[in-house]
Amino acid sequence: MPNPSHLEQHPEVAQRFADLHPPLSRQAALVEANRCLNCFDAPCTAACPTHIDVPRFIKKISSGNLAGSALSILDANILAASCSRVCPVSVLCEGACVLHRYNEQPIEIGLLQRHAMETFHASGAPLPMKSDVAHPQRIACIGAGPASLACAAELRQRGYSVTVYESRALPGGLNTYGVAEYKLRTADSLHEIDLIRNLGVEFHFGVNISTDADFIALESQYDIIFLGVGLGSMHKLKIPGESHPSVIDALKFIETYKTTNAPVTGRHVVVVGAGNTAIDAALAAKRIGAEVVTIVYRRTEPNMSAFDFEFDHAKREGIHFMWLTQPIAVHADGDNLRSLECLRVALVDGKPETVLGSNFFLKCDMLIPAIGQSPLVDWLSQCRGIVPDSGRVPADPVTGRTANPKYYAAGDCVNGGREVVDAVAGGKRAGIAIAAALESAHA
């Protein structure tokens, strides 16, 4: 694995992408932890896809048992440090907090979890193993995103040999390449994965598994193959002029500022789409130095897929929103992008329809399409015995087992693209199920 030190933040990025929610000091964490009621059968725990025992870890912070707190978190969620930063807690654990019903602020579960995890990381302690037994079976995980990492860690902790194959240079998937830097720094994502590597999980980077022969070779070497490949590249706008170099999709834009020493943006940036990634990209452009950042969306606010807190954040930072707007062409003057031509949209029976002749031009020297990722349908179709359904891998929700019992899958490629914590939960469940299957086959 490459040394993450070369990915320490660019000073300018560090300055412009300071922590959105600064960490709690030890005493602030204590005060917040003491506010937790310690509910029975706590709704926050039930709401967490990985079912972190929230009151348990919070009361361990109260008692000063920070190592125990972190270990109880890690028992449920091996990527708990990054989840504490990137989870949309207001629709998960914190959204479920009973204090809402008492007209009080919910417990800051995300920040408390971060406090426990950062204390754990600072201690230099390794991740714990769950078994002393060394099992002979081998598992390959394809993709090094959250789902694969969770599956790999679960199996390795139980004593299995696990190898992760990743086509890119770094592990972590969107945690490393695609999360806004003010939420999670690339270096922190890589550090968290270092701990999984230190468990004894083997990683191979820059490996493309793409041919039938590749799969046959894998099947001969491994007892089980886990697919944690996520989604593919971002959807194209499919409008004229889109191939211009100043049209950069949101994930590519975010990856570039996070991993290069030369964050660049235009002065007049237009982002197309109103999901969470669109907002991450828009805010990044603003922070890097764009003067005007506009999000255009062909529908209206109630339809946008971004979480409310992301929308509020964007408004606070001065992002413009243009509703009912449909881009139709990109206009450039040689190397320089000039404008984005758009049509007005009217909602007819709730369906967006462009208004003929309503053309107008938005000043734009950088265009960032952010209208979602496409599924890896072609690639998935090569996996033997797996027939993608609506672009997703059909898999048992509890075990992750696919139609081919040698293949398991979880994460975005199964659920269509949810959150990191959903991928971790799916990967963990698959890991547990794979271990159970291997054990019963062995017995």
Place this chain on the structure above:
Amino acid sequence: MPKQKLPSLAVNFAGIKSPYPFWLASAPPTNTGEMIMRAFDAGWGGAVWKTIGAQVTNVSSRYSSVDLNGQRMMGFNNIELISDRPAEVNLREITEVKKRYPNNAVIASLMVESTRDAWHDIVHRAEDAGADGLELNFGCPHGMSERGMGSAVGQVPEYAERITAWVKEAARTPVIVKLTPNISDIRMPARAAKRAGADAVSAINTINSITGIDLNTLTPRPDVGGKSTHGGYCGPAVKPIALNMVSQIANDPESQLPISGIGGVATWQDAAEFILLGCGTVQVCTAAMHYGYRIVEDMADGLQRWMLAKGFHSIEDFRGLSLPRVTEWKHLDLNFKIVAHIDEQKCIGCDLCHIACWDGAHQCIHMDRVSGPVTSGPIDGHVDLHPIPAAYEAASKSAIAVTPIPKLDGSAKSGNHGPFATPLARIPRVDETECVGCNLCSCVCPVESCITMVQIPSNQPPETWAQRTGEKDCTAPNKA
């Protein structure tokens, strides 16, 4: 509206007049005349001077605290000794304070070696200085007791009686005997004080304590160069112990004397409780050390408003009113019956009452609103009908939960805006046929007046254990 006439807070305690019943206890807040004058300016009615007498040398550190859930000084502990200033300085300052604050009570707390001459000498000097009364420190539990003073006297009623008698031979002002709680029955030294002619008692002094141990250094707190010693415990934590001891003295005919109540008094509510158990004044230390003299403002303001609401015109109007309600267990009505009632509108679904009832009480609060009938019915009965608490937790943790994504879920965007209703499945139900009315659920419920204890009619006349067992004195419970 004309200005409302506020009730009077003035008291006459065993002959000592004080504009308010709030006194500062003999302790660091009453170390110097300058401090006591600032305290009187803040509104304290009286001050018991930091104990004057034998020569001492103090150590550092001297205090340690018991914090609770992030709140400081739930309990407090000290190993400081009596005044380490020369007696003549303290006495000179008493004169000065009395000259400038003639209406406030200044009590000299005294502690000298256990000889008649030493006590006569200090009594004369304190009274000559102008003290309104004397408090005999028979309670200090550390340091002085090793030298045969303080609680070494208070723990042996005969010693306390003898010294009190010496003091009474010389004293012209009221004599208050300060009692130590570090004894099996506080009434014994109180009776001794009364036999010796004391005019009043004050209780309680601090309780022997070790507040805790530093888990890094393994030294108990407070740390004096790697060693520690037991200290005297005080603060909010000791109030219940003090209230009990005060009521024991007040309800005992052989020790009935005016009582100055001490122990965890920090608010007007605390003061009202001590007075309701018979105290004529209260003494405060820890709260003043924590927040300063200014706390007395609300003690007076709050107490007056409460008195107004209750129709009490003076402290005497309500002093001791709760005493007849303190009795022995055998005189409690066995047929008085209450059960827990959960207000579904107020319940926030923390379900602490459920787990408390199952693990700490009688297994009669259930999570069966959805699976069973809401009101009592056939499901009431033996607890085996219900899953154990761990089964609920296991079910929650084995369920698959996902982040709600409206686009993928095909659902409307929910947002996260109130009002937030508690799901029926999380509102516990009380099985009233099994509820023993113990109060535990209402103690753990974090929502005010969500769980109330409701009296249910008993078809039997009141009956006490004493009556049931035919005990002779059953018709004569202790009268104050």
